[in-house]
Amino acid sequence: MALDVKSRAKIYEKLDFLREGQFATVYKARDKTNDTIVAIKQIKVGHRAEAKDGINRKALREIKLLQELSHPNIIGFLDIFGHKSNISLVFDFMETDLQVLHRVVVFGARMYGVGVDMWAVGCILAELLLRLPFLTGDSGLDQLSKIFEAPTDDTWPVSFELFSGTPLEHVFSAAGNNLLERLQGLFTFNPSTRLTATQAYYL
Known part of the structure; x- marks a missing residue:
């Protein structure tokens, strides 16, 4: 009963x-x-x-x-x-001693495609490797500058401070070539050419 x-x-x-x-x-x-x-x-x-x-x-x-x-x-x-x-x-009840908070991945919103979810997967993977927040900025504009490196007027109609960006192998020194390639694919600027979940899994 x-x-x-x-x-x-x-x-x-x-x-x-x-x-x-x-x-x-x-x-x-x-x-x-x-x-x-x-x-x-x-x-x-x-x-x-x-x-x-x-x-x-x-x-x-x-x-x-x-x-x-x-x-x-x-x-x-x-x-x-x-x-x-x-x-x-x-x-x-799941015990934990790592004190790691994974970022929320919001699936299915109408304003963006699957590529944004894959970007979020890349950010989670990066944070697991670094054990620190990835691409942190002092302001919204600084945050976008760190993500986009240095967009042109064609890719983003705003003035950004110009800098060349940092190669991923310098950020993730412990990562192998395969993992670096996966991260590079997940962080591709154009979402239409970004890695899909299937591609990232089999890469």
Whole structure:
């Protein structure tokens, strides 16, 4: 017999506060039925304009995707239950000691193509190699200058400080030629000639 919402909530004992963002709070908890440690993400219920059937639309999409996905590289989605003010998603608890925060890759937006997602993959790969943020700028213009090297008036109608750029092998000194070639392909300026996911995988 399935447990009702109140009974399902009671089987989890909160142990520690982990993180809080604009839309959700994450706790470390214990599943009292099997004595396993889990992570509970409490998603705040959105305003009426943001919600569908009482649930924030972004949260609803996340729940639907998690229910359909099952892969060793994707965190396990174990349970879901609701309250008046939030929805709780229960996940496998994943220990970490690297303190690495991966950047969000936003898939499917209408204003750009897959090439932008591949650029983001390159940035994540670069940050994993450097263990530091990649291409950090002091301002928006400085950020673009570091990304584009020195665009001409044809490629970007703004004045940029001219500089020649730094070869990737000087930045990623520990990377082999194959990895450098992959990074170069992911950071190609023109998204139509940038590496696709399949090309990057088999390169």
